[in-house]
Amino acid sequence: MNQSQTLMQYYPIGLIVICLIISVFASYIALDLPRLLLASRGKARRYWFMGGSLALGFGLWALHVIGTMAYRREGGAADYYLTALLSSLGVAILVAFACIGLSARREMSAAQMVRNGLLLGLGVCGTHAAGALALDQARIAYSPTLVCVAAVLTILVCVSMQILASRFRSPVSPLSRLVKAACSIAMGTIIAAVQYVGMIALRLSPLASVSTDEFEPNIYFWLAIGVAGWSILVLGIVMLCANFADRRIAQQVALNGSLIEAASDCIVVIDASGRIMEFNPAAERIFGHRREAAVGRFMPELLFTTLLGDSYREAIARYVRDPGDNPFGERTETTGMRADGTMFPLELTVTRIRKADPPILVAFMRDITERRRAxxxxxxxxxxxxxxxxxxxxxxxxxxxxxxxxxxxxxxxxxxxxxxxxxxxxxxxxxxxxxxxxxxxxxxxxxxxxxxxxxxxxxxxxxxxxxxxxxxxxxxxxxxxxxxxxxxxxxxxxxxxxAAQTIRQMAYYDRLTGLPNRNLFLELVHGHLRQCAEGGAEAAVMFIDLDRFKTINDTLGHHVGDELLKAFSGVLASSMRKGDILSRIAGDEFLVLVPSTTESEASDIARTILSHANTPFMIEGHSLIVTPSIGISMFPKDSEEAEELIKYADAAMYRTKELGKNGYSFYDSNVRTISSREMQLEQGLHKALEQDEFLLHYQPRFDLHSGRMAGVEALVRWHSPEYGMVSPAEFIPLAEESGLIVPIGELILRKACEQNRRWIDAGYPPVRMAVNLSLVQFRQAHLVDRIEQVLRETGLPGELLELEITESVASQNERAVAERLQAVKARGITVSIDDFGTGYSSLSYLRQYPLDVLKIDRSFIRNLPHSSDDTAIVQAIIAMAHSLHLSVCAEGVETKEQLDFLREHGCSEVQGYYLSKPKAAEEIETILGTTIASRIESAS
Missing domain, CATH: 3.30.450.20 (PAS domain)
Structure with a gap:
């Protein structure tokens, strides 16, 4: 045999498989034990810490012992220093204790996980080193490269295991078990591989004095098998206990979670420092904080005022120190604070979870706002x-x-x-x-x-x-x-x-005049018409409306209008026969039922009403003449139904107004057509506004001092594809009644300013553009802003714009009118009074308002110079205007005699058919810059 052999040459495949199994078991325990420690309390936590650390340390030690004890060589086996071998076991267990203790913290940063992994890796390396030193009768040689590789791999594996362990702290689920098992197999395989890389790095040479007869050659092999068996048994028991504990913990967590989630009261779990660990949905709903934002914050600071929070923080600390002293008492009524800062009454109960180590407190809270109210x-x-x-x-x-x-x-x-x-x-x-x-x-x-x-x-x-x-x-x-x-x-x-009697009076009688109202009128009409039908008699229904009554209301005030209505109702009553029924149905509208009468007799009654109404009414110092327009429908000729008779009489009344007012008309088939046209025109105005069917004509105004053209007045025309050219006298009143005069007036103002700007840009002499403003327009709150916007967008200077208002506008609230006119004047705009002399108002506004021009109504010009009354009126107006430093413009000049009279008496400007009719913009361009002389010459 060679003097130096690697241990890898003597490992049987069975021991390799056993090492792999131990590695996988140990990896699973290392990944699962921190979660079990965090989920356990009291003694269970200590048992898991002690038992799990011992099992994990024994598994780590067994990996190395199995490898070194399996070393065999020819002629005998190596001996071991048992003391060193057991010391390596102690090192492994200490490393496991330290690593598990550090991994079981609730909050771990990335740096802490790397630190714990490094400690565990160094401990594992130390265990291997201690085990290698336990070999006796062998000289150990190292491969520095492989030793470094094995050490680095060991540390990386341990750091990875710490990171994975932190990821598996959440409650157990089938998916998490599957992922954890897969990670354990992978980590176990890597650990076993690293183990054998480390063994490859060791080379052992036997000592010369080795004695080989004390033990059987394979005694250490079987000892390795024994260590492996015990390791697998211990690790398996720990894994089975962990699985059993998982089920118990999962059941308890599910039970606690469902109870906490379903609780109608606030449940807030806090640790010994008062930091929130759990925040149930009821607490979210009542306090307005989301659970994610509340967990980790201090309950006294989050849910109470600063003063109460400091007091409760001290109370929590005292309760933690002495569980027998609960400073909150059995139940405390206090004041909570919601997320928006609002306060509300709160019932608070704080209890401590027994056997919890470290201490855990549960605060039960209930919003008692409704209870306090009850x-x-x-x-x-x-x-x-x-x-x-x-x-x-x-x-x-x-x-x-x-x-x-x-x-x-x-x-x-x-x-x-x-x-x-x-x-x-x-x-x-x-x-x-x-x-x-x-x-x-x-x-x-x-x-x-x-x-x-x-x-x-x-x-x-x-x-x-x-x-x-x-x-x-x-x-x-x-x-x-x-x-x-x-x-x-x-x-x-x-x-x-x-009061009921009074209500009946109000329900059936007009409050102002005391006459029957529409409700009582209809009840009485039905009975009388039934009697007429039974007797074969005729009856008449008259609809009476006062002409220009709205003007009186607008100029003199509603109180004057009310007095006029009462006086007129007296005139009507004096014109009726005994048995006739007179009713006021609304505003200035009256209904009369004349039973048992003929058309001739109805005409006589209508003429009597018109004759009596022509007498002036003296109301608060004002001599007022009002004319009625009367419409008449006949029973049973026109209809036998009361409602239809009223409707037909109403239509006949509008026919009277169209024929010049101050008269009467009987209903016939043509009345409905006329009334229908009026409704169609009103509907057509909306379409005309949308499709821009309005166009402007311009009537020149001439300066009598210089003879030059001073300006033009913009006059609106409606060219309808359906009705042809519609007269302003026909559609302007409809526009005012429907409110469409506001957008139409703004459209006229914009078109007039745009046209004047085009004339200036084309090089024509600049002239003032006069635009009429109705009472409805002048009442608009943003009138001045709209005018300024139009001037800004069209680029027309304010000095070239003149706004014409009527006396009805001037007679409104004096302060409001003055303020609005001042705002207009501030922008350089000229202000004139149109149709002067036709209104009912006082002349005091001439000195109160910032006016520039008085326009004398054409009714005073028509008979000049032949009418002495008109000449006196015109002379007085011109003189009064000059004394007030106002210019005077005469409208409706149609003869040379009128022109000469006005020039002789100091009138400033004139306009009328004698000088020029209203013309389209293209025709006006041909006369811009002309003089009065040239216009007279062309007229002649």
């Missing part, structure tokens, strides 16, 4: 019901067989007694109206078992003074001083019945 409500209810009878605002009377035994203060007051004692001993029948005593007897004598079935009864009762009142009473059976009596709860409903 307790407060109960206390309040008890107090309220205690005082109910005595202090009840409703009268309470206790009686037996009709005799009064007790009354509260409210009952005494209701029946007119100064003190309750005045009523005691008297009989209820004495206070009840004779006609209601029969009803009262039924209530008083109702058997107790049927009292709940009977509802409240209304009785007329007398007070001690003899005054008659209405009471609503309800009797119940109660115990009073140990005997069954009747308790009657009464309520004075006198005011209620009066």
């Amino acid at each position: 307790e407060a409500a109960l206390r309040e209810s008890e107090e309220r019901y205690r005082k109910l009878v005595h202090y009840s605002p409703d009268p309470v009377i206790v009686h037996l067989n009709g005799m009064i035994l007790f009354v509260n203060s409210a009952a005494a007051v209701t029946l007119g007694a100064k003190e309750p004692e005045e009523l005691m001993g008297r009989f209820l029948a004495d206070f009840i109206h004779p006609d209601d005593r029969e009803i009262a007897e039924i209530g008083l004598n109702t058997p107790p078992n049927r009292l709940s079935e009977s509802g409240p009864a209304e009785l007329r009762c007398y007070k001690l003074s003899g005054e008659l009142i209405d009471l609503e009473v309800k009797s119940i059976f109660v115990k009073w001083n140990g005997r069954g009596v009747m308790q009657t709860i009464a309520r004075d409903v006198t005011a209620k019945k009066q």
Whole structure:
């Protein structure tokens, strides 16, 4: 035999397989033991730590012993130093103890895992070294390269095992067992391979004085088999115990988890320092913290205020030091703090888990907000019901067989007694109206078992003074001083019945005029029409609406409008015949039923109404003339139904308005067509706005001082593909009523500014663009911002824009109008009053508002210079405007005489058909820069 042989030449395959099995078992225990230690408490934790560490250390030692004891050579076997061999066992067990103790920590960083793996690897290397030194009668030679490779591989394997062990700390599942078994096989195979790499690194040469007759050559082989058997047995027992413990732990974890998850109360598990270990769904719901964010934080700081948190932190520390002293008591009511910082009442119970080492505390918490409210409500209810009878605002009377035994203060007051004692001993029948005593007897004598079935009864009762009142009473059976009596709860409903009468009055009569309203009118009409049908008579329904009533309301105020309606309703009543029915149905709309009449008689009544209405009404110093528009439908000619007759009369009234107002019209088949067109036009306005069917024409204005063209007024036109060119007089009122005037007005403003900007860019002389603003537009809160936005987007300077407002706008809230006009003026925009002289408002706004131009209405220009009244009015307006430093523009100039008169009396600007009709933008471009003289010459 060679003097130096490697040990690998003498290993039988059986021992290699046994070493592999031990490696796999030891790997499984090394991966599983930290999880078992973390899941165990008290003695079980100590048992697992001691037993598992011993088993793991014995397995590590066995790997090396099996290899060295299997060494055989010809002529005998090597001897061993048993002391050194046993010392290597101690080293292996100490290494296992240290490694398991460090791996069982709850929190481990990557650096700690690498440190533990390095310690375990060095320990394993030390175990191999100690085992090799135990060989006797052999000279050991080392291969430095292979020794280093074996040591590095051992350390890497141990570090990997630490990392894997930290990954298997979660609760056991079938998948985790399968993965853990696979990892154990892989790690065991690698450890066995590293073992034999280490053995390859050793070369042994026998000593010369070796004696080979003391032992049989294969005695150490069988000793290795014995060590292997014991190792497998010990490791197997540990694995079986671990499997059994896994099941118990899994059951306990599942039970605890289900109990904690399903608990309706907050359950927070904390360690000895107060750090949260578990936070159940109820705690998440009540406190508003997610479990992931709560676990690991200190409970006193997270769930309580700073002051309470400091106190509870000290209490937890005291409870941990002395389990017999629970500073929280059996149950503590305190104040919790939610994640959003809100406080709420909380019930807190803290208990310590027995046999838990280190100590673990469980805090049971319950939100008692609703309980506090219920307790407060109960206390309040008890107090309220205690005082109910005595202090009840409703009268309470206790009686037996009709005799009064007790009354509260409210009952005494209701029946007119100064003190309750005045009523005691008297009989209820004495206070009840004779006609209601029969009803009262039924209530008083109702058997107790049927009292709940009977509802409240209304009785007329007398007070001690003899005054008659209405009471609503309800009797119940109660115990009073140990005997069954009747308790009657009464309520004075006198005011209620009066209110019901008032409500009926309001439901059937107009509050302002006292006339029947639509509801009563319809009830009366049905009866009268039925009588007319039975007698073969005709009847007329008149629908009356006041012309321009909205203007009066807007200019003079609703209080003036109300007084005017009352005065006009008196005129209508004086025009009716006896038996006619007059009703106000809404606003300025009236309905009249004239039964048993003919068309001729209905016409006479309508003319009487028109004649009486033409008389001026003096309302708060204002002389007001209103004209009615009347529509008439006939029964049974037009319809036999009251609702249809009202609808047809309404349609006829609109026909009257279209024909010039201040008149009357009978319903015929054409009325429906006219009314239908109005509805169609209103619907068409929406489409026109969407499809941009509106276009602008421009009427020039000329400066009488310079003779030059000073500006243009933008006038909207609607060119409808369906209706053709629709007049502004027809669609503007519809737009104002529907609210579409706001988007239409903004569209007109934008188009006018864009057109003026194009003229400037084309090199034409700059002129002012005048745009009309309606009352509805002026009331818009963002009007000034919209105007500024249009100027900014179109690039038109504010100095080249003029806004025309009517007197109805100027008569609104003076402060609001002034502020809005100031904002407009601040942007350089000119402000003018259109149609001046046609309104109802005071002239005081001329000096209060920042105005620039007065536009005299065409009605005053029409008869110049032949009408002395009109010439006086125009001269007065011009003089007044000059005194207020305002320019004057005359509208509707149609003759040279009118032009000369206006120039002679100092009018600033003029516009009208004499100088130019409204034209399209392309036609305006041909006259931009012209003068009055050239326009007169072209007109002639």
